[in-house]
Amino acid sequence: MALSNLTLPLDLAGLSRMARQNRLDVAEMFMAAGNGHFGSCYSCAEIVTVLYFALLRVDPARPDWAERDRFILGKGHAAPTLYSGLIRRGFLPEEWIEEYETRVGSRLMTHPSRRYQPGVDASQGALGHGLSVGVGMALDGRYRGLDYATYVLMGDGETNEGSIWEAAASAAKFQLRNLTAIIDCNRLSVDGWLADVMPMEPLADKWQAFGWEATRVDGHDLSALLEALRPTREPTGRPRVVLADTVKGKGVSFMENARAWHADTITPEQYASLRAELGADA
């Protein structure tokens, strides 16, 4: 997809094409590396695409722009989904795809890094950190009188981490209306169904009890995401959580809802089949 053809914000058809491109980019990175977190990336492709191509106030020419909207990928192992967004949005060169995890000094690795990647607001990878850092960034925006919005995308399994709930309580105390938490509810974690490993539902009730406004959407429905993730720029008010119901491995039949595809190796045959399903040559 040629960058020069983008007119932002993308319309629904453009977002749909971009989400497909995102999955292809991710697969290309994982094919280069030999393996990757397919399931975790594919469940959040629409969320990241809607943010970067329709909603976030960002400028690739100024990755450190003080007024930019912040995006923190708490579920850092879905970094390739973010990398595709940053590449197609113009923050990172497309050539970086082929060096993903392939050599010493690769600028793209399993988890996102503010150190090496312009456009990444916080290095992540260890689960349970993103929401606290997002609370700090939202607070700093309020103190500085800047109206940027701060988004933190987490996994539903990530909400096992106690630090998430420390951060949830503090965001409600500080009434951070400019903070949006997004939970990618794909219902699977490394060892199986979340309901078996460590049940967290009813998540909406938990977040509401912590003082958050909670909404539930289909995490692959672009128009629903556009509505639910609209930036909140008011400095004070109830923080917002969007529970996005998703399918782990969405878009590739043999990966959907398959525990093993949280992270797995991919064969050339599977890669060809994946590309065909995603309509790579369409």
Place this chain on the structure above:
Amino acid sequence: MTMMETGADLGASIERRRAAYPLKAIRQQYGETLAALAAEEPELLVLTADLMHATGMAEFGARFPDRIINVGIAEQNLTGVAAGLAAAGRPVIVDGYAAFTTLRALEQAKVDAAYNGVKLILTGQSAGLSYGVGGPTHQTYEDVAIMRAIPNTVVLVPADAREVDACLRAAIAYDFAGPIYVRLGRGPEYLVGDATPFEIGRGKVLRDGHHMAIIANGAMVFEAMLAAAHLADEGIGVRVLNMHTVKPLDAALLLHTAAEVGAMLVVEEHSAFGGLGGAVAEALSEVRHGPIRRIGLADAFPPIGPTFELRDALGLSATHLVRHAHELLGGAR
């Protein structure tokens, strides 16, 4: 020379010297310095995890209610929020006890501050045995080793209240993109009487001498000075180094000292593993030097006890340093 004093005489002599020095509580100084800094630094924020009435910050909180953010008893969130607040360059101080700052929230210090390249002043109060009666949950002997092993960190261990003030000011002014860990005591500590400028990364020579050197930081600097004064009366010249910065270590000063003295005692209120003693031994391991004896805490949970008695019981006092000096120099003199 009078080095054949009995143990009781030595102890009494040291205590007579000790009584001549004034004391000031570390947390009192911490609160005073932060209040002064709040007035001087309009963007400065302090984050606490429900400890401001324990760390000496109550007056600060009353005078500057908008400059202190209380996240409740949640130290992981404390450091994470602080890193987010500081990411765009705001000066931020994390208030807390050493045990929680460096252990409970260690991964946040590593990932959110050190790896992210965010300057954050992480304070660790009640470190060492300064809260000796608190027992091993609150005594902290591993913090320096932990914090210096993380890449992109600075580790500071000020000696007394005056140096706490200088150290916090230096940390605010220091151009560094990562966590600056400031290890602090708690209650009254003796004032060393040193007014030389504090520079991060530069050890201080508080007293000159050529028979041996005592290298110390934190409250052990005062004990080193007491021991050196006693040893001087015996005709033993002791150079005292205040190595307030464990990282980045002033290796040049150490190499210079190692070349000029016959033996070295390194003393710290920390595990004998991985702290100042470890850092000094690492720095000197590839050069020729006289004997180095590292004085710290053994690999065991200490008993509880009032701070000064507990230190003495565990070998961390001027009396013990004098004995170590006699043993180290016994053959050479």
